[in-house]
Amino acid sequence: MVSAFTYRGSAAHIVFGAGKKAETGSWIEKLGCTKALLLSTPHQEADAESLSGQLGGLSVGVFSKAAMHTPVDITEEAMEVVKTTGADCVVALGGGSTTGLGKAIAYRSGLPQVVIPTTYAGSEVTSILGQTEGGRKTTIRGDNILPEVVIYDPDLTLGLPLGMSITSGLNAMAHAAEALYAQDRNPVSSLMALEGLAAFKRSLPALVVDPSDATARADALYGAWLCGTVLGAVGMALHHKICHTLGGSFDTPHAQTHAIMLPHTVGFNTAAVPGELKPIADLFGTTPGTGLFDFSKDIGAPQALKDLGLTEADLDRATEIAIENPYWNPRPIDRVSIRKLLQNAWEGTRPA
Ligand code: NAD
Missing domain, CATH: 1.20.1090.10 (Dehydroquinate synthase-like - alpha domain)
Incomplete structure (x- = not known):
């Protein structure tokens, strides 16, 4: 017998398939955006720069300082870049750390997010943001934290050690x-x-x-x-x-x-x-x-x-x-x- 339950589907768009990273630009446009700020860790900066190049005029540049556990001082630095570039969305290319930075920016600014995961952490489909300040980790939940578009492109995980x-x-x-x-x-x-x-x-x-x-x-x-x-x-x-x-x-x-x-x-x-x-x-x-x-x-x-x-x-x-x-x-x-x-x-x- 099926017991009583509550179910809520996610509003996010999930795009799955080898080579789907190539659709990033069209998803930025579907969100009604024209100025994407790309996010990565220092380790994946070259990949983010390469995607930025492919996006051409849709990219306002790369912020490559994402770090484990989403330190608030790095988010604040990224928020300055959002302001100076006039970015109207973020594109996070990487694992849970980079996704975390995108969520932290969205939480503060309401900007929509496109996430392109390169690990299996799963943060891209949750409305949970964990961030650290002064050595303390706090967790926040909110609808504006959940990324709008997730592009799962297995080609990007071929190099995951x-x-x-x-x-x-x-x-x-x-x-x-x-x-x-x-x-x-x-x-x-x-x-x-x-x-x-x-x-x-x-x-x-x-x-x-x-x-x-x-x-x-x-x-x-x-x-x-x-x-x-x-x-x-x-x-x-x-x-x-x-x-x-x-x-x-x-x-x-x-x-x-x-x-x-x-x-x-x-x-x-x-x-x-x-x-x-x-x-x-x-x-x-x-x-x-x-x-x-x-x-x-x-x-x-x-x-x-x-x-x-x-x-x-x-x-x-x-x-x-x-x-x-x-x-x-x-x-x-x-x-x-x-x-x-x-x-x-x-x-x-x-x-x-
Ligand atoms: P990570 O994002 O910190 O990545 C670790 C390192 O691997 C980074 O240097 C990264 O650039 C590199 N890397 C990522 N993908 C790569 C690839 N394909 N090839 C080569 N290098 C690659 O690690 P993670 O385990 O994905 O994420 C951990 C973080 O995510 C933690 O801070 C955790 O708290 C958070 N997290 C949050 C949620 C949530 O729902 N809020 C869920 C899961 C994890």
């Missing part, structure tokens, strides 16, 4: 895993979550064999869209709380932290929601936690938090932060069980 492809894919899979037991899940979010997990189950091992496998690249980016969409649609729980704690307070790298924690948090929650997580066991084998652990080990993902520079002593403080103001979670949490979960993830022990 294999290690980042793997951790970024597991980061996306974590959105889908938590969506399966979200309190506000609905039949469509669960379908998308499962389809996203299946896309990564197919594509990540294929990318290990050949990182330039075009079919696998398209599959992975399709999975990223699905997993990002459910991240934006339903609430996240313990897994995301722990990863935000580790990233926010201990500066552990975003995608790697998600990759390591995923089998442990899913293993922990299986006791409370075995039925909701059974599809993960069906896909990955054995139990949901061990299935994901073995899958990530087989594709060469990092396995232990200690390898990210976290010390054993940090685990006590991480436990305290993770259990204060907890997100809703299907299994009740307490200090002892979270400390144990973190210890196992720190050591890289195979979960139950």
Whole structure:
């Protein structure tokens, strides 16, 4: 029987396919815009400059200082460039960091956004903006944060290094895993979550064999869209709380932290929601936690938090932060069980 649910579709335009970056100009025009400011990290500046050249008169230039966790001082610098150039939209070319800068500009200015993702983080389809100021990360939600157009062009992910492809894919899979037991899940979010997990189950091992496998690249980016969409649609729980704690307070790298924690948090929650997580066991084998652990080990993902520079002593403080103001979670949490979960993830022990 289908239980009662609330469903809200996204207003964003999704454009998917190899070579679709070439349609960026026509999407800028469809938005009624003529002066796009292109955004990138320093690392992807050359790609942004090249796109700017292709856009010709539709581009007012490139701002290439996007950085992890959207520092407010960089956004303010970008806002000055928006003013001086008279930009009427932004085009973010890159991963979650660049998308974050585009969202931060849209939040402050109301400018429409075109996002061209080059990782699997999924930020481009959520109305969530995380930004940092004075060492503190805050999160805002708002309709004007959600990008208007997302162009998924798998060709742009062909150069995403294999290690980042793997951790970024597991980061996306974590959105889908938590969506399966979200309190506000609905039949469509669960379908998308499962389809996203299946896309990564197919594509990540294929990318290990050949990182330039075009079919696998398209599959992975399709999975990223699905997993990002459910991240934006339903609430996240313990897994995301722990990863935000580790990233926010201990500066552990975003995608790697998600990759390591995923089998442990899913293993922990299986006791409370075995039925909701059974599809993960069906896909990955054995139990949901061990299935994901073995899958990530087989594709060469990092396995232990200690390898990210976290010390054993940090685990006590991480436990305290993770259990204060907890997100809703299907299994009740307490200090002892979270400390144990973190210890196992720190050591890289195979979960139950
Ligand atoms: P990232 O955007 O920080 O990228 C990491 C590095 O890889 C950068 O130097 C980038 O330029 C480079 N890179 C990206 N794509 C590449 C490619 N195809 N080839 C070569 N190099 C490439 O990493 P990320 O994991 O995509 O994003 C992490 C950030 O996104 C975090 O700040 C996180 O909080 C945020 N995020 C936000 C949401 C949300 O909904 N608000 C969701 C997911 C992630």
